[in-house]
Amino acid sequence: MDRHDISWTGYIPAITTPFDAAGALDLGALDAQLAWLVEQGMHGVILAGTTGEWFSMSEDERAALFQRGAETVAGEALVLGGCNAFTADEVIRHARAAEAAGLDGILVTPPPYVIPNRREILAFYSDVSAGTSLPICVYNWPRGCTVDLDVDLLEEIAGLDQVVAIKNSTGDMRSFLSGLYRLGDRVRYFGVPTSELGADLVTLGHGDGLMGSGGVLGADHPDFWRALAAGDRERALRLGQRDRVIMERWFNPDYGSTFGSAQAIMKTALRLQGVPAGYVRRPLLELTSDEVGLVESTLHDLGIETVALT
Amino acid sequence: MKSRYDVVVIGGGLLGGSLALGLARDDVDVLLLERDQINQHASGRNAGSLHFQLEYRMIERGIEAARRAAEAIPLHLEAARLWQELSASIGPSLGVSQHGGLMLATAVEDVRRLEAKAELEQSWGLDVKVLDSAQAHDLAPYLSDSVLAASFCPTEGKANARTSAPALCRAAVQAGATVLSRAGVTSIERHGSRWRVVAEHEGDAVVVETDAVVLAAGVWCSELAEMMGSYVPVEPVALTMSVTARTAPLTPYLIQHAGARLSLKQSVEGNVLIGGGWPAQVTTLPNGSIDLRGRGQLLADSVAGNAAAAMNAVPAVADLPVLRTWVGTTTLAPDQLPVVGPLPGAPGGFVATGGSAFTLGPVFAELLGELVQGRAPRLDLRSYAADRFSGTAGTTERAAQHA
Numbered sequence: 001m002d003r004h005d006i007s008w009t010g011y012i013p014a015i016t017t018p019f020d021a022a023g024a025l026d027l028g029a030l031d032a033q034l035a036w037l038v039e040q041g042m043h044g045v046i047l048a049g050t051t052g053e054w055f056s057m058s059e060d061e062r063a064a065l066f067q068r069g070a071e072t073v074a075g076e077a078l079v080l081g082g083c084n085a086f087t088a089d090e091v092i093r094h095a096r097a098a099e100a101a102g103l104d105g106i107l108v109t110p111p112p113y114v115i116p117n118r119r120e121i122l123a124f125y126s127d128v129s130a131g132t133s134l135p136i137c138v139y140n141w142p143r144g145c146t147v148d149l150d151v152d153l154l155e156e157i158a159g160l161d162q163v164v165a166i167k168n169s170t171g172d173m174r175s176f177l178s179g180l181y182r183l184g185d186r187v188r189y190f191g192v193p194t195s196e197l198g199a200d201l202v203t204l205g206h207g208d209g210l211m212g213s214g215g216v217l218g219a220d221h222p223d224f225w226r227a228l229a230a231g232d233r234e235r236a237l238r239l240g241q242r243d244r245v246i247m248e249r250w251f252n253p254d255y256g257s258t259f260g261s262a263q264a265i266m267k268t269a270l271r272l273q274g275v276p277a278g279y280v281r282r283p284l285l286e287l288t289s290d291e292v293g294l295v296e297s298t299l300h301d302l303g304i305e306t307v308a309l310t
Numbered sequence: 311m312k313s314r315y316d317v318v319v320i321g322g323g324l325l326g327g328s329l330a331l332g333l334a335r336d337d338v339d340v341l342l343l344e345r346d347q348i349n350q351h352a353s354g355r356n357a358g359s360l361h362f363q364l365e366y367r368m369i370e371r372g373i374e375a376a377r378r379a380a381e382a383i384p385l386h387l388e389a390a391r392l393w394q395e396l397s398a399s400i401g402p403s404l405g406v407s408q409h410g411g412l413m414l415a416t417a418v419e420d421v422r423r424l425e426a427k428a429e430l431e432q433s434w435g436l437d438v439k440v441l442d443s444a445q446a447h448d449l450a451p452y453l454s455d456s457v458l459a460a461s462f463c464p465t466e467g468k469a470n471a472r473t474s475a476p477a478l479c480r481a482a483v484q485a486g487a488t489v490l491s492r493a494g495v496t497s498i499e500r501h502g503s504r505w506r507v508v509a510e511h512e513g514d515a516v517v518v519e520t521d522a523v524v525l526a527a528g529v530w531c532s533e534l535a536e537m538m539g540s541y542v543p544v545e546p547v548a549l550t551m552s553v554t555a556r557t558a559p560l561t562p563y564l565i566q567h568a569g570a571r572l573s574l575k576q577s578v579e580g581n582v583l584i585g586g587g588w589p590a591q592v593t594t595l596p597n598g599s600i601d602l603r604g605r606g607q608l609l610a611d612s613v614a615g616n617a618a619a620a621m622n623a624v625p626a627v628a629d630l631p632v633l634r635t636w637v638g639t640t641t642l643a644p645d646q647l648p649v650v651g652p653l654p655g656a657p658g659g660f661v662a663t664g665g666s667a668f669t670l671g672p673v674f675a676e677l678l679g680e681l682v683q684g685r686a687p688r689l690d691l692r693s694y695a696a697d698r699f700s701g702t703a704g705t706t707e708r709a710a711q712h713a
Binding site: 022026028029031035038076271273307308309 | 349403470473475480483489493494553555577579636
């Protein structure tokens with residue numbers, strides 16, 4: 001498989017997973033959240049990614065999330081499943097659940113915490129590739145995994161059967177561009193910034209989209225790609241600038257959050273817009289009221305009316 | 311967090327939010343408890359219609375049934391005024407637009423039904439006029455050629471079901487109410503002349519004493535009423551809705567049909583919402599009881615029937631891809647009329663639910679606000695009293711247990 005076997009393009013955010021008051025997976029809220037995302041025109045969603053708090057979910061919960069997500073989105077957008085785990089065997093079990101649910105593909109980081117070496121990383125992806133029939137998006141996320149997949153290593157990984165895409169969340173534009181230019185004709189490349197540079201790249205046919213920001217700005221994000229496709233660069237940049245605002249205020253250059261946790265920020269931003277995104281699950285904590293105020297003021301500055309409680 | 315409030319409202323939907331707001335504005339010390347997130351259930355899952363004309367379900371069974379249903383028109387007139395007032399005081403986050411609503415007739419018998427309906431509604435003071443085919447098409451050229459007549463009610467419209475209840479809850483907090491989400495009520499017991507309400511919030515028990523408890527919890531009102539030794543027989547009803555992809559502005563009106571189940575409107579983003587009361591299947595638990603948290607199962611005939619009704623009314627809808635079809639649950643009493651008023655056998659207990667609860671939510675809130683404060687409500691509530699069901703054996707038994 002390679003980039004030509006899939007049609008992934010545009011804005012495919014890793015979305016938050018709603019947990020209810022008691023901390024249980026809240027599938028009813030998931031329905032409502034997905035409904036809003038689909039109506040806002042998302043090109044796809046990623047379930048149980050880092051933003052989706054995979055690390056605090058059981059295997060059964062992840063499978064239930066995949067199942068319900070696929071049913072609710074019902075083919076109106078791509079649905080990818082985050083399958084991160086410490087071992088390839090476990091990743092493959094999550095991938096089987098994703099296959100059973102009918103998802104379009106999976107997203108996989110190197111095993112977090114482990115700090116595997118290059119040979120181990122390649123073996124890990126090789127095992128995963130052999131264990132699933134779904135297309136794989138390789139997720140380079142140095143902040144969460146402590147390892148950075150350099151372009152030579154990515155090239156080897158991109159040669160594996162099921163690998164079709166790379167998501168770059170290094171925050172390092174040089175690494176992004178070198179990977180894009182070396183591998184972009186073989187795999188789809190995500191992590192395109194919604195800036196002038198990003199617009200230029202997309203216009204020239206380089207780079208396939210973005211998977212960040214949790215979809216919290218609704219139609220703004222996917223419409224950046226639609227506007228570029230329609231040749232309306234000016235509108236695209238206007239929309240793209242809105243994403244830059246949240247990236248600058250809520251996130252550091254390495255994509256760590258500037259306050260609270262990214263998941264709590266995203267859920268707060270959605271709840272403030274009336275989307276029942278639920279609460280974070282421990283070890284993460286809800287934002288403090290001051291931090292809620294920071295999220296709210298950003299939304300207000302972007303002209304988004306807020307409704308949720310302080 | 312205090313241990314005593316004048317009023318405890320249970321349920322963080324549209325009704326609970328507007329009631330807490332109204333009470334806080336009247337300087338009543340009010341606590342709203344929501345077991346989940348704000349707006350998680352019926353208030354957030356309906357299509358947001360503000361309909362003041364009699365619905366199809368009220369006129370399909372003949373003029374006598376329509377006459378009975380028309381007794382609720384004073385509630386609707388008040389609702390039309392209150393939505394406007396709330397929108398002016400709270401702002402665009404309610405998503406209210408009242409550009410008017412059309413109810414279509416495409417068969418001769420529908421025209422007759424529409425005319426009788428309009429006459430009845432006018433007699434209750436609702437501003438409705440019947441347009442002939444040419445007038446209807448002048449107003450809405452995208453209507454099907456088959457439309458023979460349409461009644462137009464200028465105050466009908468829509469609100470944003472996603473944002474209305476949260477906006478009202480926030481306004482309530484700003485007005486001085488305390489709103490506690492993630493607080494599931496576990497018991498409500500009489501304690502001297504007051505009620506003691508216990509809720510679980512983040513693993514801790516929250517215990518408050520209050521003079522009055524208002525149940526604004528939709529389908530959970532039955533369970534909560536039982537905790538208070540009373541009885542409110544309401545059940546969930548599952549309905550079908552669909553939404554299309556975003557498209558250019560098509561219609562500013564709420565569109566209904568006098569001879570078919572249909573509601574059709576366009577959201578601010580451009581999606582067309584299609585509903586109108588087509589049934590879906592409620593989900594049941596293994597023991598056969600209804601799963602109040604379940605999302606229901608779609609019925610193929612309903613999805614197809616609803617789509618056909620929409621395309622027959624507005625043919626351009628046929629070209630729009632449907633993004634999603636879902637089941638929204640609402641709460642109905644056995645006679646389909648609202649339940650609003652004191653809880654039988656539970657002094658200081660009140661309830662409102664059922665009927666066209668989204669459209670009427672602000673009215674229910676206003677009436678309950680008056681009752682809770684010991685004032686006579688501005689509208690006659692006798693037809694909607696919860697004790698109209700008190701002839702049932704269940705109530706007698708329960709009343710006896712708690713006498």
